[in-house]
Amino acid sequence: MPWPLPLSIKQGSFDVVSRLWPELTQVPSYRTWRGLEARLLVPPAAAWDAQPAALRRVVFPYYATGVRPELTRLSSFQTIERLLSDRIWLGSPIIEDRVTAFLAWLEDIPAYALTYADLDDAVRLIEDVVA
Numbered sequence: 001m002p003w004p005l006p007l008s009i010k011q012g013s014f015d016v017v018s019r020l021w022p023e024l025t026q027v028p029s030y031r032t033w034r035g036l037e038a039r040l041l042v043p044p045a046a047a048w049d050a051q052p053a054a055l056r057r058v059v060f061p062y063y064a065t066g067v068r069p070e071l072t073r074l075s076s077f078q079t080i081e082r083l084l085s086d087r088i089w090l091g092s093p094i095i096e097d098r099v100t101a102f103l104a105w106l107e108d109i110p111a112y113a114l115t116y117a118d119l120d121d122a123v124r125l126i127e128d129v130v131a
């Protein structure tokens with residue numbers, strides 16, 4: 001499904017994201033629960049009208065200065081580990097049928113860990129994996 005909810009844009013991405021959404025430069029900053037400076041990018045109300053799109057890949061990006069760009073395929077177990085550490089929500093209360101269905105769905109979705117220091121490298125690697 002589309003994600004028409006506010007996105008938390010961290011300080012290291014302000015310049016990149018503001019090239020596409022210049023209004024981000026006018027949004028006040030706040031501190032995340034991890035102490036990072038961030039701004040909320042609020043999508044237009046029409047974003048709720050977008051049709052569902054099938055998820056084809058999951059990519060977990062990680063930016064680090066000076067690293068060699070790398071895209072690594074993750075196992076289903078590694079994928080669920082990362083999703084759980086990112087606070088995935090499977091409903092409340094969590095029931096066995098929902099978890100079973102989620103794991104079956106996830107098994108068919110290729111997932112990758114992306115490490116990069118340069119946005120152009122990240123884009124190139126993502127384009128390679130979705131081609």
